[in-house]
Amino acid sequence: MQAAEKKVFERPRTLKEVPFHFCPGCHHGIAHRMVAEAIDKFQLRERTIGVASVGCSVFLYDYFDVDVIEAPHGRAAAVATGVKRARNDRIVFSYQGDGDLASIGIAETIHTANRGENITIIFINNTVYGMTGGQLAPTTLLGQKTSTSPYGRDFMQDGYPIRMTEILATLEGTAFAARVAFTTPKNINMAKKAIEKAFQFQKEELGFTFVEVLSACPTNWGLSPVDSMKRVENEMIPYFPLGIFKERKAADVL
Amino acid sequence: MARIEIKQSLCKGCALCTTLCPEGLIEIGKRLNESGYFFAVFREEGTCKGCALCAKICPDVAIEVWK
Amino acid sequence: MTEKQDLVKGNEAVAMGALDAGCRHYFGYPITPQSDIPEYLSYHLPKLGGEFVQAESEVAAINMLLGAAATGVRAMTSSSSPGISLMQEGLSYIAGSEIPIVIINMSRSGPGLGGIAPSQGDYFQAVKGGGHGDYHLLVLAPNSVQELYDLTILAFELAEKYRNPVMILGDAMIGQMKEPLLRRTPEKIVEYPKDWALTGAKGRPQRVLKSLYLKDGELTAHNWKLHQKYEAMKKDEIRYEEVFVEDAELILVAFGSAARISRTSVMMAREQGMKVGLFRPITLFPFPEPRLADFAKKDVGFFVVELNTGQMVEDVKIATAGRSVDFFGKPPGALPTPEEIFEKIREIYPG
Known part of the structure; x- marks a missing residue:
């Protein structure tokens, strides 16, 4: 009989003990867990207000044990702005997909960053509209076939996949902008640190914080979860490079 | 000796955990859970080091790690 | 205060x-x-x-x-x-x-x-x-x-x-x-x-x-x-304002700025001895339907004035089902003058 066996990995307190509705191998669940862990790490649960967006991410409130408001499609950054302006001592985050944030909501996203709103956005880039059945997204890779780009994305027809982290990193209001993925143990650790840093920066009121998560959508990609992970590594990362694109120092805002 | 516990009811059998275990101690089993997924099973007899990579990659937060 | x-x-x-x-x-x-x-x-x-x-x-x-x-x-x-x-x-x-x-x-x-x-x-x-x-x-x-x-x-x-x-x-x-x-x-x-x-x-x-x-x-x-x-x-929550409606044979219904202008026209009609009143809905939703329905039980006509080609008039017709409802609308461009509305009152005033 072993004496002091310790639990070294468990479900974070902020994440409710309910099964996710996500498809097998979908990375939403990993991102959810990391956000919940960041909230727990800084003991923010009781003063956090989440903003749910439209898409597979809408059921945020079923999983996170925090107050949540549901935003219209694309408007989560504006809603988060309103919440933060009304309650500036609360921690406010939105969690949005690529259709929501980079297409219909790009104006709200850019202006929220540019105003330096002290909120955190977790951005899930999986190169398709997931919930509506895998249509072309602004992030769909060139040549990628989707249900509305059956011949593959052609830049003459649909333009190029948009790199949101790079765009937002150019804005003065952005305090932290990073792109992460879950493809390797190293990348998983980097993702966890980036999400923690985003919340830490918000806590320290340094400005707008943004983490883009390259994510798999096995169902709409028509790949197994394991092959989907390989696609993130081999096809997405070369176009959407990982890393921290902006990291403001506390002294910069004084 | 470390060990992991896989919550059968949460597992969707995506198999991502099986690709990361350095000791090859996890495999997708032959039984279905109540949601109709073949769930991952842990081979107790192995030499688990408690690295928790399986838990960190699990999209369904179905794995707890003990050390 | x-x-x-x-x-x-x-x-x-x-x-x-x-x-x-x-x-x-x-x-x-x-x-x-x-x-x-x-x-x-x-x-x-x-x-x-x-x-x-x-x-x-x-x-x-x-x-x-x-x-x-x-x-x-x-x-x-x-x-x-x-x-x-x-x-x-x-x-x-x-x-x-x-x-x-x-x-x-x-x-x-x-x-x-x-x-x-x-x-x-x-x-x-x-x-x-x-x-x-x-x-x-x-x-x-x-x-x-x-x-x-x-x-x-x-x-x-x-x-x-x-x-x-x-x-x-x-x-x-x-x-x-x-x-x-x-x-x-x-x-x-x-x-x-x-x-x-x-x-x-x-x-x-x-x-x-x-x-x-x-x-x-x-x-x-x-x-x-x-x-x-x-x-x-x-x-x-229904709110409204009434002017000279008790004995009115014709009730002019208007809201907002149309009601402001119409009020002068109603005064002009009264000076001419015409029994005209003004009913001004203050809540547009909920619409003062029951109050208008009460008036409609009596032998009165209704006259709706709006700064459009006819919108609230539909709600007045529903509220006063069976009564005659005249309408004067002025789409954007120039506001109606009190005289213009008064002329319409004279045209439709009973008798």
Whole structure:
């Protein structure tokens, strides 16, 4: 009989003990867990207000044990702005997909960053509209076939996949902008640190914080979860490079 | 000796955990859970080091790690 | 309580009313003819510790309002017709999520870019829902600077009482004109319990404000619940003004600035010995249908005057089923003169 066996990995307190509705191998669940862990790490649960967006991410409130408001499609950054302006001592985050944030909501996203709103956005880039059945997204890779780009994305027809982290990193209001993925143990650790840093920066009121998560959508990609992970590594990362694109120092805002 | 516990009811059998275990101690089993997924099973007899990579990659937060 | 009257512009009276109602959060986007409201509030709110945000669009503004009001603070926006159209999506979500907000429409003229002249072309949009889904705003239609102020204060109370968006429907005329205002600051702000507000789940279960209901029967129940609120408004919140209606053989029905002009025409008719009265709905939703139905039991005719080609007249016809309802409409361009309306009264006056 072993004496002091310790639990070294468990479900974070902020994440409710309910099964996710996500498809097998979908990375939403990993991102959810990391956000919940960041909230727990800084003991923010009781003063956090989440903003749910439209898409597979809408059921945020079923999983996170925090107050949540549901935003219209694309408007989560504006809603988060309103919440933060009304309650500036609360921690406010939105969690949005690529259709929501980079297409219909790009104006709200850019202006929220540019105003330096002290909120955190977790951005899930999986190169398709997931919930509506895998249509072309602004992030769909060139040549990628989707249900509305059956011949593959052609830049003459649909333009190029948009790199949101790079765009937002150019804005003065952005305090932290990073792109992460879950493809390797190293990348998983980097993702966890980036999400923690985003919340830490918000806590320290340094400005707008943004983490883009390259994510798999096995169902709409028509790949197994394991092959989907390989696609993130081999096809997405070369176009959407990982890393921290902006990291403001506390002294910069004084 | 470390060990992991896989919550059968949460597992969707995506198999991502099986690709990361350095000791090859996890495999997708032959039984279905109540949601109709073949769930991952842990081979107790192995030499688990408690690295928790399986838990960190699990999209369904179905794995707890003990050390 | 102050008794001093000041000469105040309509738009500024709205802003003053909002401040005196305890509103400290404003989100908006400039548009003529209501920009005096954000201009006034951008000056005063920071001094009161409030928040003024000029959003990147009306779409963003209404959603900032959704977020702020969800935390339980009093918050508002203001715009004019094309901007109000852009806010319809957000209004639908706000109504569906049952969040109290106040929205001002100092309407201009349409369709499209239209013009900046006064118009009542937004009546249908205001009272019939406006966005998608089965919902209503509570709509107040002031016709003076004093009423703009008073009804703005009331709007915040009603929004919280019913957890529903409340719209002030004015127009370029009453927003731009100056009149004496008695700024009768309320001694006590009437507030309602906010056991729904998102403040962080400290020592209590999580709260969620949403409009998505996918489980069996949930959305049906939610729609019926909203319907019950609208029925309660119909029972308790109908407001109107009556002038010379007791003995009237012809009742002129008009709201807002059309009612202001029509009032002079009714006086002219009375001077000529014609028994004409004025009925002015102050709440457009709930519409004062029961009161009009009471009049319709007597042998009276109705005459509706609007600054459009005929919108509220449909509701008057429903309320007074069986009675003759004449209509005089003036689409945007030039306002009708009291004489013009008086001539119409003379044409249709019984006998």
